[in-house]
Amino acid sequence: MEELRNDILDFLKKQGFFNEKTRLQDNDSLSETGVIDSITLLQLIDFLEAKYNIRIPVEMITPENFDTLAGISQSVIKLKNG
Amino acid sequence: MLDSATPGISIDADTGLCQFCEHFTPLTPEKKEEYGSRMDSLLKSPPDKGKFDVIFALSGGVDSSYMLHRIKREYPHLNILAVQFDNGFISDTALENAQKFCALTKSTYMRLSLDQEALQVTFSKAANSFNAYPGAAKYRASDICNTCISIIKQKIIELALTTKAPFIIFAFSPGQTDAPFVTLSKPVLVWMRKLFDRNLKTMGVTDREPYLIDAHLLQPGSYNHEVMMIHPFLIWDYDKIKFKKECIQQGWIDPNLKDQNSSNCLLNAFAIKNHLDKYHIHSYAYDLASLVRQGYMKREDALKKLTLQIPDITDEEIKRKLKL
Numbered sequence: 100m101e102e103l104r105n106d107i108l109d110f111l112k113k114q115g116f117f118n119e120k121t122r123l124q125d126n127d128s129l130s131e132t133g134v135i136d137s138i139t140l141l142q143l144i145d146f147l148e149a150k151y152n153i154r155i156p157v158e159m160i161t162p163e164n165f166d167t168l169a170g171i172s173q174s175v176i177k178l179k180n181g
Numbered sequence: 182m183l184d185s186a187t188p189g190i191s192i193d194a195d196t197g198l199c200q201f202c203e204h205f206t207p208l209t210p211e212k213k214e215e216y217g218s219r220m221d222s223l224l225k226s227p228p229d230k231g232k233f234d235v236i237f238a239l240s241g242g243v244d245s246s247y248m249l250h251r252i253k254r255e256y257p258h259l260n261i262l263a264v265q266f267d268n269g270f271i272s273d274t275a276l277e278n279a280q281k282f283c284a285l286t287k288s289t290y291m292r293l294s295l296d297q298e299a300l301q302v303t304f305s306k307a308a309n310s311f312n313a314y315p316g317a318a319k320y321r322a323s324d325i326c327n328t329c330i331s332i333i334k335q336k337i338i339e340l341a342l343t344t345k346a347p348f349i350i351f352a353f354s355p356g357q358t359d360a361p362f363v364t365l366s367k368p369v370l371v372w373m374r375k376l377f378d379r380n381l382k383t384m385g386v387t388d389r390e391p392y393l394i395d396a397h398l399l400q401p402g403s404y405n406h407e408v409m410m411i412h413p414f415l416i417w418d419y420d421k422i423k424f425k426k427e428c429i430q431q432g433w434i435d436p437n438l439k440d441q442n443s444s445n446c447l448l449n450a451f452a453i454k455n456h457l458d459k460y461h462i463h464s465y466a467y468d469l470a471s472l473v474r475q476g477y478m479k480r481e482d483a484l485k486k487l488t489l490q491i492p493d494i495t496d497e498e499i500k501r502k503l504k505l
Binding site for chain 2: 113130131133134135137138139140141142145148157158160161162
């Protein structure tokens with residue numbers, strides 16, 4: 100879980116111009132805090148699918164599942180475990 | 182292209198590369214072919230659901246004019262509704278070019294207009310805003326252009342939903358997006374709407390509904406067809422010089438806007454300057470850097486595009502129009 104979380108943070112830092120000084124809590128909203136917009140979100144989905152060899156169904160792409168570090172991590176784990 | 186003076190850019194001391202070049206993986210020919218086959222299978226036999234197969238975002242500039250012409254050449258059976266958004270700053274030549282290319286390709290032309298006075302106030306609020314868009318968005322476009330493009334996206338998606346068109350095509354360059362296909366499910370659309378609504382609210386825009394997808398269309402059970410956004414420039418080679426040459430051969434007229442980065446919008450150069458003043462970020466640097474990285478443009482040509490020229494008269498006229 101920690102490794103997954105760090106992968107997501109690394110991606111956001113590299114692709115989303117995530118400020119190194121910003122400290123995100125697991126349940127902070129990525130869109131509310133200005134870390135992602137709709138395009139970064141789609142890039143993040145691509146990254147997760149390639150990195151973890153999963154297919155994320157479009158119905159799953161909701162703020163509940165993909166707007167927080169905790170939500171994204173849980174969604175990826177759920178998909179990886181089938 | 183992106184140097185250490187640009188906020189958010191870090192250059193590796195050993196390689197001399199920025200974080201984007203460091204992590205750049207070019208699209209393999211196999212992947213490109215796979216995307217091409219996918220686009221072929223989608224556009225060769227679109228689901229027969231409504232009057233139009235495609236809602237096409239047409240600015241009247243080089244990229245979208247070329248793309249409309251090529252799409253119809255490769256997929257002549259497609260019924261296309263080409264939508265030109267009138268943001269109040271479209272050059273007369275761009276209006277003429279758009280209509281000319283619609284006639285040429287037998288596409289239906291639509292000029293999408295909103296309340297011009299309200300739109301000017303909105304652009305003015307975007308110009309005066311600070312951090313209304315997240316970090317990443319600030320590198321992709323200026324605050325004014327992000328606002329304009331987001332309105333276009335929202336209204337074009339709305340048109341696709343109401344006309345039951347299965348596809349939306351945008352002529353985004355390979356530097357502006359890296360997803361060739363985007364499936365717009367209802368949850369994604371609800372989220373996109375909410376995000377843009379919040380951007381507008383942060384800017385102080387009070388009457389936001391006219392700029393957003395009609396909320397009724399996103400209610401549960403309101404529609405059940407799937408809309409997909411396609412970006413063909415991520416599949417075809419992107420060669421702006423060739424595009425311009427071919428467009429001119431087809432009757433496209435160069436508006437000579439004295440703006441290195443736009444052949445349709447009079448507001449663009451002002452928007453770049455406004456963004457540079459606020460954030461020290463040239464809103465085309467990221468796009469151009471990406472084109473250089475992918476081998477679509479020479480670095481020196483891209484650097485030339487970063488020089489900004491706005492005639493004083495244009496600057497003053499825009500400030501007056503936006504009441505700045």
